[in-house]
Amino acid sequence: MNAIDPAIHVAAANIRLDGVTKTYGKLPVIPRLDVEFRAGEFTVVLGPSGCGKSTLMQMIAGLERVSGGKIMIGEREAQDLEPKQRGCAMVFQNYALYPHMTVFDNIAYSLKIAGMTKAERRVKVELVAKMLGLTEYLGRKPGQLSGGQRQRVAIGRAIVREPAVLLFDEPLSNLDAQLRHDTRVELAELHRRIGATTVFVTHDQVEAMTLADRILILNKGEIEQYDTPKTIYHRPASVFVAKFIGSPAMNVLPVSGDGSVLRLSDGQPVAESHLRGDFQLGIRPEDIAVVGTGGASSFNARVRYREDLGSHCILAAELSGTTIRITTPFGSEVPDRNVIFFTFPLRRLHLFDAVTGKAISGAFGAVTKEQQ
Structure with missing residues (x-):
């Protein structure tokens, strides 16, 4: 395990959801959720399609408003804050890169908007690019990159802001099997190096078991089990967990x-x-x-x-x-x-x-x- 890089280490924040609910009209997506993600941990939110995991992620990021309850990020009550005020950075499944910009400009864009000088931006972007193996691609545009390289650019764009919370919404779904494996290794290494609180949404149990410090398993918006991968595998709290984790089940x-x-x-x-x-x-x-x-x-x-x-x-x-x-x-x-x-x-x-x-x-x- 590599030591945390002091140049990019961030002040990780814990995330606490107190009685959080989400409904669309009369349809409850998340009936009530009480959970805490520990500062500096890599937490995977796992469950089948439609269980509410992406909705949970978007409520933490501020892309979805809560219907009830409270979200605490660090010591701040965050459910009414705008996304840019929450100290979170999010990586999406579809990369969402600017196709007309170079890799350098994609990674540096948020720093430019924040008013950072060109010299300061270059230092930070080059540091992140080196960490992610993107230095030789900084002058290229997304269309000239492979899927794995584009995903690393999206990750770089997120971590260059040095967020206290990193949110990943099924970021590996578009990659082939070998690339998913390689990117999982890179993500685990990245987490060890920067120390940010990381919440990773997926329906893939292999990703959950290999990446997580702890796994939160959701079923119809409710928590089935929240524990370490080892405990969840060997001591499942329910039939749902027992059948969902393990291949064959x-x-x-x-x-x-x-x-x-x-x-x-x-x-x-x-x-x-x-x-x-x-x-x-x-x-x-x-x-x-x-x-x-x-x-x-x-x-x-x-x-x-x-x-x-x-x-x-x-x-x-x-x-x-x-x-x-x-x-x-x-x-x-x-x-x-x-x-x-x-x-x-x-x-x-x-x-x-x-x-x-x-x-x-x-x-x-x-x-x-x-x-x-």
């Missing part, structure tokens, strides 16, 4: 408890539990342990198809009327037959309420099948 199976044992819908026992009623059992594909032969300690399922991806293999199999996916690592022996046997390690099981979808802790007792 977590397997979720209906189970019922009689006060002593949890059983699948076909009656097979999974684990001892004191719970009664209907629940949803979750286990990630990579946590299922394939075994060579069947027996009292294992489940069995018919394989519908397999995907050999080189680094790992994904099996789709039928268990208790539900299709589950099993991921096996490179080099492991996967039986080449229609029926496979496997176990569910108890420490890897998750249980969720059948109605609310919320995670239930302390649900399991001893294992009824040998799963450790």
Whole structure:
């Protein structure tokens, strides 16, 4: 990790939303939101299309007015301030560069509007260009650049103002897979170097998991979970989070408890539990342990198809009327037959309420099948 560059380090500000709501007519997009983004952290706002994440971003930037509640940026109440008064800079999905201007002039434009001298502008632009690998392109126009280079120009235009808050609205969506990977690395490095509070909106879980200090997962304008990537992956707070994070997604199976044992819908026992009623059992594909032969300690399922991806293999199999996916690592022996046997390690099981979808802790007792 590189040290923060003192020449471009900014005074990061925390962002707090107190009871923020947003409605369009009678349609609530964000019913009520109470959340704080910590100063200097890289926070990713993640969720499916239409969940309210871009609206949230635009309300912080001042491009959308809040319908209710309060936005604090640092120590200032900001919901009624104009965008230029908030100390934020925003990078959009479509770059929004001036096509008739050179890279230098695109990056320097906000400094020029602010009244900075030509000499001062040159120093700052050259510093940012060097950081982003754009020095040799300063004399070119956007039409002469690749998509990745144009995105870096847009980022440069944002950070040259030394904002306390950097906002990214799905900035990598227009890039191909390899370029998205490379730009993710550049963004992570950039954040470490400048130290600004960064809020990054995306629907891509890979971007979220690789970039974020913490992830805010939205569902229909409400917070499903707000935590570190590791916690969200290994301890999802709901079925929605469990299925949204992970590729392939977590397997979720209906189970019922009689006060002593949890059983699948076909009656097979999974684990001892004191719970009664209907629940949803979750286990990630990579946590299922394939075994060579069947027996009292294992489940069995018919394989519908397999995907050999080189680094790992994904099996789709039928268990208790539900299709589950099993991921096996490179080099492991996967039986080449229609029926496979496997176990569910108890420490890897998750249980969720059948109605609310919320995670239930302390649900399991001893294992009824040998799963450790």
